[in-house]
Amino acid sequence: MTAVVEQTSAWLASFTQQPSAAPWLEELRDAGFRSFAGLGFPTTHEEEWRFTNVAPIARTTFELAAPGSGVGLAAVQDSIRIVFVNGRPANLPQRLPKGVQVGTFSGDPDGVQQHLAQYARYQDEAFVALNTAFLGDGAYVRIARGSVVEQPIELVYLTGPSAQPVVTHPRALVIVGAGAQCTLLERYEGPDDTVYFTNAVTEIVAAEGAIVDSYKLQLEGRGAFHVATLQAQLGRSANFSANSISLGGALVRNNVNAVLSEGTEATLNGLYLVNGGQHVDNHTTVDHAKPHGTSHELYKGILNGKASAVFNGRILVRKDAQKTDSKQTNKNLVLSDEAVIHTKPELQIFADDVRCTHGATIGQLDGEALFYMQSRGIGKKEARNLLTYAFAQDIIDRVRMLSLRDSLEKILFERFHENAG
């Protein structure tokens, strides 16, 4: 208990030093901090955190990153871009297509209040609680009922360099109206030479029949801690995809949680590349709350060096959720002797007329395929790179946002060649 008090009291100081906010926000903050103070940081004694030790986060004293300016950030064509600098929205798009609203929480308190913190569980998740305790003027995106938005909506989270360890608590809320359609990209970036902690929460609410394609590109700096929760609340017959590409950071935890309604279709894809001493933990929860839901999940990992990774895929099929169709696959390619992967499916099925399958594989590069390529003149290193890239290929193929697919192909191509060199 003492340890918890010590850890949380360090955060109390910065909690109390926050600028004041609207009363409803302050109420949420208080609830968040109360919860965090009670929970403390999770330890490896807890099943959900068994293989991810967050002690390096708990024992570091972080300052709240100073608000940054978005001046000088280039505008991009053909996308709607919201740029967070040091945890706060600094740059909002000037022109928006019909049916799209973008703003900060203070710009639409009534609309935001209905949804904010209603889905992500600050009550029992310490990092969500901590994010909620530091709620400020986050960003919201609202897509009007029936609107089809062609341009991707990008949320870019930048952390600037700092001599001291800094923390940001970015928060976003995306509200998609009935029958509306949109593509979202969240991108996280920061400097390699700064110790910083991104503690992010994004809530997505998709109404009946909405179609939401969401992507996350995690490109944090080498020394970064990154804990993020994507919480999706999905309406009847909605179609949702979450694609999580995790490439950066030192200690990373990605939580993707989706709650399905009747006839909802959810696709969760993920790709994680770890090297050196990196640790990346992907925890997903698919909550089939109502009948006729479909979920497909494919996560692939490539591990090298002394890196470690975790995949934990929880599928919850509630008593009412008859005719659920759920499939989960996790595949890992281990390139070194010292890399470690922990993979665990977690199926909790309370309905009796469902189809749920799951599978996990851990393997190395195929020696036969390597020799086959070499026998055609392709050098061993290049053959290894090609096979490694090929392993990631089906996740990249599933990316429907073309500009992202292009940049991913480029990033991965360079990454594999750098590893070989």
Add this chain to the structure above:
Amino acid sequence: MALLEIKDLHAKVGDREILKGIDLSINAGEVHAIMGPNGSGKSTLAQVLAGRELYQVTGGQVLYEGKDLLELSPEDRAREGIFLAFQYPVEIPGVSNMYFLKAALNTVRKSRGLAELDAMDFLNLVREKMKLMDMDQALLNRPVNTGFSGGEKKRNEIFQMAVLEPRLAVLDETDSGLDIDALRTVAGGVNALRSPERSMIVVTHYQRLLNYIVPDFVHVLAEGRIAKSGGKELAVELEASGYAGLGIYDEEEAVGKA
């Protein structure tokens, strides 16, 4: 000077000795058939020539164009002009046939001091060679050998050979699993590649292939050694009397044949 000179070659896999002293000399332009019962070491010889690490060479020498072949990595052998058509071509999901072949051709060309082909020249070359093998161009965009039928895989091997233009081609049981039409196509492709500069080693269990690819020499392998050598009539003799007629019997299936 012979293109390939194998002297007293010994090789083993694990603790099991498979090649027990092979002597073979192949001149430019010659086609040599290597026949023999299961487990006699035919495939092992083919794989050793291509540089498969699974097999450990324990004695003897292999000279290719006068150089020590066994010193070279598999990729360097390919760049020097050796090609192995696999008995079991490997599936590589996620790598397209086109990309694979272009990467292979350009490394081989580079090592021969030739410029890399641009996309259009490459496509033209590939189209011409596909026609030769009666192959569907759609196979180019599919992952290497993935989901190919047995016949498509074997054709794909000879197609790769046609594109890479080796000096020494080793065909490892290219006839196995082929129906007569596919066999004719494959043999036709091979024959089109015969030239005074190019030598071939055709490894086969059955004489049938040699009706279509007529060899200059036939060698019968038994228990890791060449038991008998002769002209093409030796294959016919084998067809009539079987290996038993020569006093040669199947060994138990060799280990690690894959």
